[in-house]
Amino acid sequence: MTYDVARLRSLVPALAAGTVFLDGPGGTQTPLPVADAMRAVLLAPLSNRGSATASARNAEAVVQGFRRAVGDLFGTTDHAVVTGRSATQLAFDLARTIAADWAPGEEVVVSTLDHDSNVRPWVLAAAAAGAVVRRVDPDPETTEIPVERIAAQLSGRTRLLAITGASNLVGTRPDLPAAAALARSHGAQVWVDGVHLAAHAPVHLGELDVDFLVCSPYKLMGPHCGVLIARPEALEPLRPAKLAPSTDAVPERFELGTLPYELLAGTTAAIDLLASLAPAQEGEDRRSRLARAMSAVEEHEDGLRRILERGLAGLPGVRVHSRAARRTPTLLLTVEGCDPQQLVAGLAEHDVVASAGTFYAAEGARALGLPVGGGLRFGLAPYNDRSDVDRALTALGAVLGA
Structure with missing residues (x-):
């Protein structure tokens, strides 16, 4: 095309x-379409989410539209889309929650080629649990993360592999399906920093076979916020710290306070703009x-x-x-x-x-x-x-x- x-x-x-x-x-x-979408939401009637008033319905529509758009971008269900202040904030919040049941001596594997937002949250969470951090270094000649090096750090004690989808330092794209298959063979979950990957290539969560992936809409022409995409079954068992009256439903369980509706609308607009880069075909969905x-x-x-x-x-x-x-x-x-x-x-x-x-x-x-x-x-x-x-x-x- x-x-x-x-x-x-x-x-x-x-x-x-x-x-x-x-x-x-x-x-x-x-x-412009992103800025216009944000402006439109801020200037329309707006209140807390609900169904009784136009302002409440507007807020609800923005949230659900955002979840559907992100789900379409990553090939997953809208029930597995969580928004946060940034990918870094989401990593810190979820690392603490995921590691809550780790035991001393269990292990997490990280890649040193990663942005520190996919290293430090796991290092700190492991320290709190008494778990061990094992590191995978890139090959300095090729800048690759060889699958063999990942395999060497995995064991029956591994609880999670944290790995980049693409290095924001040198652009390296590891073989995520192969890395995920290795982690799964040891019973470990997989967390992917997809911030740099999602801006440059198609990303389908199911095809990668990973549990969690974070991205930043402002790297793909959207506003400054963060998004977590996950397998619903990976989110269901997690119990984050939250306010007592707040809902326990997924994904709202992981979202604290009133959501930034204008940022969610801007993210949807950015995804729609990306979709428009491909000429429409009859009967084709987003x-x-x-x-x-x-x-x-x-x-x-x-x-x-x-x-x-x-x-x-x-x-x-x-x-x-x-x-x-x-x-x-x-x-x-x-x-x-x-x-x-x-x-x-x-x-x-x-x-x-x-x-x-x-x-x-x-x-x-x-x-x-x-x-x-x-x-x-x-x-x-x-x-x-x-x-x-x-x-x-x-x-x-x-x-x-x-």
């Missing part, structure tokens, strides 16, 4: 001034359209990534550290003798936005042998086009004096 990036760009006001945004892994720019649209996003971004990689290969002193066979359009690079923060400042003078550091993956950066300051990261989003890539390469060349 034809990917209409020009149409998408026309819907993102922040792009109108000509700035090139290659900082997608840190958050995307907001399209779930199927989303699968096609995200495949188109993946293909579009991968094409730009290859152009970017070829251009970087021609610049002096540049070393690209993103080398996994399967990866997102996220390139971490270092330049001999250059501070990555200075490179970011130099690019900004050319109206190109990038970012630098270790991006909350300090353990992974050390395992890969990166400098203390990390590297310069270029990360593509669905609205980036060839001109963005060309301008970024020209700007970096100018900064390096090439």
Whole structure:
């Protein structure tokens, strides 16, 4: 199908001034339909959820619409969709709840390539339970997380494997179905940080065969909130701390206080916008359209990534550290003798936005042998086009004096 990036760009006001945004892994720019949806909810009659008044029905419709949209994006039921302040907050809350019945000597396995939001919550939860944390390091040459390394850390004492869907540091996409199968063979659950994966590829919870997955809508053109998607049977036994009068129903059991209706509406609008990237077919539902649209996003971004990689290969002193066979359009690079923060400042003078550091993956950066300051990261989003890539390469060349 034809990917209409020009149409998408026309819907993102922040792009109108000509700035090139290659900082997608840190958050995307907001399209008009998302902002409009949030504004509409805030200005319509609104109150606590219910059915007696128009304002209560509006709130209920927003929540249920959000759950259906997220369920369609991830191929799961709307009864398994939980919202929270952020993916990090959800990980901390659920880690404490999941680990409540862990016993001393039992184990949790984490990947050091992960964002710390998928490491620290499990480390702290394990410490409280007297459980043991076992770590899987990436291969420093390939930046992969070999399945063999995961297998070596699993045992009959493993209660949970926490692993990234895609590294926000170098873009590595581990073999999640294989990792999940290994964990299940030991009777362990699987928690996936899907924040960086969900923005770039189709994600179907059932096909991955994992128990929990978190994502951040603001990485896929939505508002700043977090979402947990889970197998309903994984949520049912969990008993989080909550207020006594609040419902014990799933998924509301895990959501504390009044929900941010405008953020939920914005998330639904972002998912609808993603679906619109695939031309409508007669009789097709949103779930199927989303699968096609995200495949188109993946293909579009991968094409730009290859152009970017070829251009970087021609610049002096540049070393690209993103080398996994399967990866997102996220390139971490270092330049001999250059501070990555200075490179970011130099690019900004050319109206190109990038970012630098270790991006909350300090353990992974050390395992890969990166400098203390990390590297310069270029990360593509669905609205980036060839001109963005060309301008970024020209700007970096100018900064390096090439």
